[in-house]
Amino acid sequence: MSDDALKGYRGLARATLQKHGVSVWSNAEVHTATAHFKGIVLPRPETADDRHIVLKLDSGYNIGVAAESVTRITEHGRREAHYKIPEKEFPRDPHKPNITLFGTGGTIASRLDYRTGAVIPAFSPGELYGSVPELADICNLQTEKLFGIFSENMAREQYIRLAERIGSEIERGVDGIVIGHGTDTMHHTAAILSFMVQDSPVPIVMVGSQRSSDRPSSDAALNLINAVKAAAEGDIAEVVVCMFGPTSDEYCLLHRGTRVRKMHSSYRSTFRTIGDIPLAMIAPHYIKHLRDDYRRRRTDRNVTINTAFAEKVTILYYYPNMLPDVVDAVVEKGYRGIVIAGTGLGHVNKPLYGALRRAVDKGVHMYMTVQTLWGYVQMYVYETGREIMELGVVPAANMLPEVAYMKLCWALGQTDDRAEVRRIMLTPVVDETTEREPYNGYLVFQGAIPEVQEFLRNIKR
Numbered sequence: 001m002s003d004d005a006l007k008g009y010r011g012l013a014r015a016t017l018q019k020h021g022v023s024v025w026s027n028a029e030v031h032t033a034t035a036h037f038k039g040i041v042l043p044r045p046e047t048a049d050d051r052h053i054v055l056k057l058d059s060g061y062n063i064g065v066a067a068e069s070v071t072r073i074t075e076h077g078r079r080e081a082h083y084k085i086p087e088k089e090f091p092r093d094p095h096k097p098n099i100t101l102f103g104t105g106g107t108i109a110s111r112l113d114y115r116t117g118a119v120i121p122a123f124s125p126g127e128l129y130g131s132v133p134e135l136a137d138i139c140n141l142q143t144e145k146l147f148g149i150f151s152e153n154m155a156r157e158q159y160i161r162l163a164e165r166i167g168s169e170i171e172r173g174v175d176g177i178v179i180g181h182g183t184d185t186m187h188h189t190a191a192i193l194s195f196m197v198q199d200s201p202v203p204i205v206m207v208g209s210q211r212s213s214d215r216p217s218s219d220a221a222l223n224l225i226n227a228v229k230a231a232a233e234g235d236i237a238e239v240v241v242c243m244f245g246p247t248s249d250e251y252c253l254l255h256r257g258t259r260v261r262k263m264h265s266s267y268r269s270t271f272r273t274i275g276d277i278p279l280a281m282i283a284p285h286y287i288k289h290l291r292d293d294y295r296r297r298r299t300d301r302n303v304t305i306n307t308a309f310a311e312k313v314t315i316l317y318y319y320p321n322m323l324p325d326v327v328d329a330v331v332e333k334g335y336r337g338i339v340i341a342g343t344g345l346g347h348v349n350k351p352l353y354g355a356l357r358r359a360v361d362k363g364v365h366m367y368m369t370v371q372t373l374w375g376y377v378q379m380y381v382y383e384t385g386r387e388i389m390e391l392g393v394v395p396a397a398n399m400l401p402e403v404a405y406m407k408l409c410w411a412l413g414q415t416d417d418r419a420e421v422r423r424i425m426l427t428p429v430v431d432e433t434t435e436r437e438p439y440n441g442y443l444v445f446q447g448a449i450p451e452v453q454e455f456l457r458n459i460k461r
């Protein structure tokens with residue numbers, strides 16, 4: 001049997017396939033002593049183990065069967081899987097709003113590459129429409145692939161390009177913008193865009209998916225439909241994130257770009273508004289606003305683009321026993337801004353004080369945020385807090401650490417003047433700091449999540 005016919009299979013798994021006369025893309029029935037499975041034999045990545053045979057079941061899920069447990073395999077023909085989505089041209093309707101969708105990459109623009117077993121970026125506008133035709137009921141969609149990267153690779157260059165393209169599309173007259181983005185750092189990009197693109201007259205909606213579209217449990221289509229709806233029909237002219245609300249596919253939540261965070265590595269309902277409540281619930285047939293203090297859609301084309309971004313800024317996530325040389329090293333390497341994610345109300349240990357003073361003396365700008373995410377920096381409560389403030393570390397209220405990081409990059413891209421940086425940092429652009437947190441926000445109010453309500457009902461019983 002040729003090498004390709006057993007692509008990626010080695011050792012016992014390869015010998016088992018050979019023994020039963022089946023190969024990659026066989027439509028096979030695999031029997032073990034206790035069960036049997038029907039599916040297509042998938043190729044294996046070169047780096048995978050040599051003990052499992054991987055099948056794509058009819059349900060769309062992939063399973064691995066231990067080669068040593070296989071008693072018999074029968075072949076019912078062959079079915080090479082083609083995961084290319086048909087490209088279709090998007091229909092135009094002059095009565096529908098015009099939306100531009102920018103692709104940056106991430107899972108939403110990906111599919112599984114069965115040659116390597118890895119999820120690879122594969123965004124194409126036609127593919128997108130081919131796989132989610134409902135989008136044509138909502139708007140006229142123009143798509144543009146800006147990048148094809150996973151979101152950990154988003155950086156200064158991409159933020160600037162994205163902000164500039166958003167600005168020119170708004171000036172050109174579009175009714176809304178959608179940005180397909182990897183979920184891992186979507187909240188970082190949402191924050192920096194909230195600063196770089198101000199007073200937008202139209203919605204700027206970021207969307208991603210936790211599970212790629214070739215998986216039956218994918219959230220890609222629902223997130224995308226809701227995001228396009230928010231951009232086309234919604235009234236919230238801000239940078240928002242549109243992702244699964246509850247764990248079921250009932251509705252999405254719209255989160256303000258400066259108050260949102262990815263909170264779970266694999267749940268589809270991973271994005272949560274922190275320190276506040278989400279802006280709205282959205283489903284294909286409704287938009288339900290949860291608050292009304294948002295910036296409204298306008299008909300003018302005025303938008304302010306400021307793409308300032310200094311790179312020599314870092315976050316120091318404090319941990320007990322942090323040694324002062326970490327701070328010194330950062331300063332020596334020329335960093336101009338440090339956001340500290342401190343403990344509790346905004347604390348670090350005493351041994352760090354000397355290094356913090358040296359940093360301030362060298363003109364480094366330092367801001368304190370809290371690791372607890374919810375709640376405010378409060379440096380007047382304990383002696384520690386007062387001392388750290390006296391060293392020149394500025395409390396950043398309830399700004400999330402990543403948001404403070406992005407804002408400090410943006411501020412230091414504009415000026416190095418202490419007072420001016422402080423003014424920029426502490427003047428909210430779009431609720432990155434708020435006067436107060438809703439009294440029940442931390443516990444329950446994330447947009448009437450059924451799981452939470454069920455939980456509370458059971459507690460009361």
Ligand code: ASP
Nearest residue numbers: 106107150151182183184
């Ligand atoms: N690693 C991916 C990314 O952030 C994950 C995702 O898109 O959900 O690009």
